[in-house]
């Protein structure tokens with residue numbers, strides 16, 4: 001027998017298993033072939049009820065992936081308020097993001113063939129792609145095959161989510177720890193082109209009594225005044241404002257044009273323009289929407305690969321808010 005012809009196919013098989021075992025497009029081709037259209041119509045219906053569906057879902061995906069990987073751990077509820085979503089940062093995780101995934105999961109599970117075949121983590125990844133398309137950016141192919149995690153703790157959120165007061169070095173290091181480059185980070189920050197922020201997340205930039213200038217000098221002065229009008233010093237903590245003052249409901253590259261004008265809402269946004277290391281990319285994304293969209297899709301695809309669970313590391317949750325009971 002001729003050994004090369006025997007070994008070659010085995011080698012090829014191993015290679016395919018190792019390099020493609022993680023995630024792939026059309027993962028549910030046999031188990032639930034219509035999953036993408038089922039999810040997208042459920043998401044569309046939810047979006048027609050409220051715009052918040054879009055930013056809430058997108059942010060939920062980011063938070064899920066940065067804490068314990070993209071395993072829908074952010075969706076688990078705990079009876080004693082010790083889950084990821086019980087972290088103080090949850091004030092901003094609008095309930096509509098959770099609701100979007102729960103509704104899409106119910107739609108998927110109403111199809112007998114699909115029942116309990118599609119993970120909550122994958123539904124969140126598909127819903128994220130769908131809300132981006134619904135708010136004006138092109139759609140893209142989503143890699144699938146994530147399993148849902150069984151652990152969610154409030155404590156694990158600390159040190160994993162970036163703070164809006166941070167500057168480039170720390171942000172860059174946080175993203176790098178998940179295998180994301182500076183360009184990925186600049187592109188993903190473009191998600192702040194839609195959605196809302198509570199006033200307390202940036203009020204230090206306009207009411208800083210420790211600093212002589214009081215107002216962050218990197219802020220555009222008329223924009224700073226407008227922020228002050230919308231967010232008085234003694235503000236209702238539930239009060240939230242648009243993060244993109246120009247086109248708050250469109251997923252576009254105006255976020256980067258805002259940065260060029262000193263209208264980045266957070267220090268973590270504005271630093272991308274004030275720091276020379278990231279300014280070039282900001283300028284490119286500001287002037288070339290295609291360049292932004294391509295970079296964003298590449299980066300969110302990488303984001304979706306963080307900490308993916310396979311085999312015994314996870315399960316396909318029946319209820320996105322609770323781990324499966326072991327019978």
Ligand code: HEM
Nearest residue numbers: 055056058059062092162163164188191195196197198268
């Ligand atoms: C670079 C570091 C980042 C920081 C410091 C940051 C911080 C924040 C903060 C403080 C808010 C406001 C929350 C509130 O008060 O309601 C927010 C909102 C939001 N963030 Fe980020 N974020 C970052 C990156 C990202 C990424 C990578 C994405 C997604 C790809 C994202 C998506 C969003 C969305 C869509 C909202 C609006 C949420 C809503 O309207 O419900 N952010 N972010």
Ligand SMILES: *[C@@H]1O[C@H](CO)[C@@H](O)[C@H](O)[C@H]1NC(C)=O
Nearest residue numbers: 077078079080081082083153
């Ligand atoms: C909260 O509940 C979880 C799961 O039942 C348990 O592991 C954890 O120890 C509890 N934490 C506290 C502080 O009671």
Ligand SMILES: *[C@@H]1O[C@H](CO)[C@@H](O)[C@H](O)[C@H]1NC(C)=O
Nearest residue numbers: 287288289290291292294295
């Ligand atoms: C915009 O970016 C795309 C994608 O990177 C590139 O192919 C195109 O040439 C750029 N357009 C201009 C005018 O620079």
Ligand SMILES: CC(=O)N[C@H]1CO[C@H](CO)[C@@H](O)[C@@H]1O
Nearest residue numbers: 081085086087088089090091
């Ligand atoms: C909606 C929700 O889960 N809110 C919780 C957010 O976190 C604070 C502080 O940890 C809790 O008190 C809220 O109940």
